[in-house]
Amino acid sequence: MDFTPHTEEDLRKMKMAIGIEKIDELFSDIPEEVKFKGKLNLPEGVSEQELVNLLKQLSQKNTTTEDYINFLGAGAYEHFIPSVIDHVISRSEFYTSYTPYQPEISQGMLQAIFEYQTMICELTGMEVSNASLYDGASALAEAVEMACNFTGNKKILVSRTIHPEYLQVVKTYTQFRDIEIIEVPWVKGNTDLEALIKNLDDKTAAYVIQYPNFFGIVEDLDTLQTRVEKNNALFIVVADPISLALLKPPGDFGADIVVGEGQSLGNPLQFGGPYLGFMAAKKKLIRKMPGRIVGETKDVNNVRGYVLTLQTREQHIRRERATSNICSNEALCALAAAVYLTYMGKKGLRAVAEQCLLKANYLYENICKLEHYHKVFDGPFFKEFVVKTDHDVEYLNKELQKHRIFGGLNLERFYPELKNHLLVCVTETKTKQELDYFLARLEGIV
């Protein structure tokens, strides 16, 4: 395929106007020694028809969540995606635009992001939101840096019940920054509150809890809030946005920063990306926030409009003193999230959350009635739960695969102490038939 327009005649005219005979002359300032001789060793270009076939074949080597019944979650969730979303984000005025630097011709994206920010604030119970970050994990890493920056402290307490890959990303981001990460252990699937309180002192920049946590358990932030004494550390919560239609928002528990993965809001699984990290915070932190923020203002005729605001925080103005290096974020994924939240609305999102909760509980209760599967953790859970099995998890998942089921995540992968433990996810997409089929197959494993 070829997406360039020039005819021989065009080329001739342009070369003449520039005053060259050959295009090569435009590269004469590149030293001969570093010029690439010959042809790049890449497959030859193909027609659109061939390209589609080629990629279709490659895509068909993957087994999809349509082919199998999927019970994997763990940070990437299979929720139903209404048709309108792809239609909206396929409007090419949106998806072929750049970051809205020129507000007069970018009001569409700016307003959509302003609305997105509002929805994120509503869900999290916070005062301000940015326009999105790369994903939930990097959003947490940014929140941690923000907390160090704000408090002047360098010690971070992170519960081991947060997504283990999020913890890994936090460690990557902070490893050269002289920031100390203290991992807080868990008891029966919940953050060990005593250990958290013991480690929390006036040198702490922030403490981090996931809500619901990686095991699906709704951490008791109410007790945490009453037990933790007044301190200067920031309280960072990693939250599942869909659960927040049902659960008390972190803001009500005194959270200072709420971050999380927004993929579940209308974005496909897509093998892990692109997703979007959301970040909301208390107003006092707005000037320390990373990334784009859209603000409302008026134009010269007093007409309401939107602009990228507080840009002096950002790299293109502040350079090495910026709050972060982030430039491109995940605007189109944030747009998808906003459309999803609009479509679901106040009642629909709650209904989705309720279905997740009730269906996950139905499965859990019935799994625990089976002979080789056991309850291990305490506390209410949302759409994911942990069971211990007498089987080897790898073997179990292989058996399930024969029945076209993606079973649960083998928790030993992240927690060596959780041998034979399975993390199972159930969203509103699962039917009674599918859940009963899964139960029957689990029971049938010997």
Add this chain to the structure above:
Amino acid sequence: MKREKKLIFEISKPGRKSYSLPKLDWIQKDVSDLIPEKLLREKPPELPEVCEIDLVRHYTELSKRNHGVDSGFYPLGSCTMKYNPKVNENISRFKGFTKIHPYQWEETVQGALQLMYEMNDYLCEISGMDYITLQPAAGSHGELTGLMVIKAYLNHIGEGHRYKVLVPDSAHGTNPASAAMCGFEVKEIKSNARGCVDIDELKAQADENTAALMLTNPNTLGLFEEDILEISEIVHQAGGLLYYDGANANAIMGITRPGDMGFDVVHFNLHKTFSTPHGGGGPGAGPVGVKEKLEPFLPVPRIEKHSEKDFYYLDYNKPLSIGRVRVFYGNFGVITKAYAYIRAVGPEGLKKVSEYAVLNANYLMSQLKKYYFLPYDRCCKHEFVVSGKKQAKHGVRALDIAKRLIDYGYHPPTIYFPLIVQEALMIEPTETESLETLDEFINAMKQIAEEAEKTPEKVKNAPYTTVVGRLDEVTAARKPKTRWTRV
């Protein structure tokens, strides 16, 4: 079109809805049986309540208030706003690419792993590097990753004391910001009269404390750093590494390679060079390539191939790795589009892309310098920078020129960047624009230059044709209103 557009919250009416869900009559339990009251939400979030048609009309109208590459010419310098092929949009939506979970067992995602593995190979070939990670989600994320790899390597070889990262004064803001985020101190290198790195200054700065030089080549003035081999030697002699900011890689494909110029680390912006759409500010993808000695430090997991079994897998066993920079493996959907682009155009096509991108820029420059001051009057690469200095004499600033261009139907160039040019207008046409488009743009720029001289007020009050006029950014920043609230 109405000037002021209602917010979705202002359209909302209690009782309206778009959603529908399957019945759940087979579960008798209630939420309150499962979650303690103290953890339950008391007041629902204030989300809009609208019908599907309201939703569609709302967002359709918003889209009409936005300018994309498909709406018209978008010569935004350093952003490579080329045409985004539609076939790639379809391909990335194949269910075999969208409906796969990142934790599926490897044998069920062989197609995805193969695509990423081959993408690594292609990017190695194009960049002249030895290994690639596809994990970073954007260019600046790639910069951070690349610098952390450098830091980890230096620590490993006992050179951890090197605290300085050298950055030219023409560099993208992300370069110093990334260096600072990685714990380095930033030292700025001045440009010389030809718009390139000042070799004497570089020699003075490159020393036993230098970790790296970050360089964009061609640089943000669109000029090729002719002294690249000497630069490379100076930095390497001092024991530092050379980092390539690939924002401007659209100028060099099949023509020269960062690896051959002596760069040790490079990042690409798939959303610039490889035609994936910018999405209004993302998602992008910022793969990072390194030379062999840096390979052990790349993020995990790495994508490997078991040749005998013809099996692709994820390798986490890299003890020296800096770790993860995000969850899972990268912006796979974006990578899919870029992969399709490389397969579609092939090696000759990529070279042609760069040749035409450079041809288009030089053609535009040759015509625009008749009306605008050209601070560096020499052959450019894929972009160039003119100055609004002449027009400033009439009180017309680069910002005014940009706003006036909107009335002519164009997205303005990047303005006030790079910082070393007064009243900078940084123009990147890309290879997908035709001669007619370029000529029309030249004509518009010519008319604006005339207006600036004869009727400067007309330019200073632009734009006139947009849904809103110039917006009060000062008040927006002073009293930030960043969300809607019910009054």
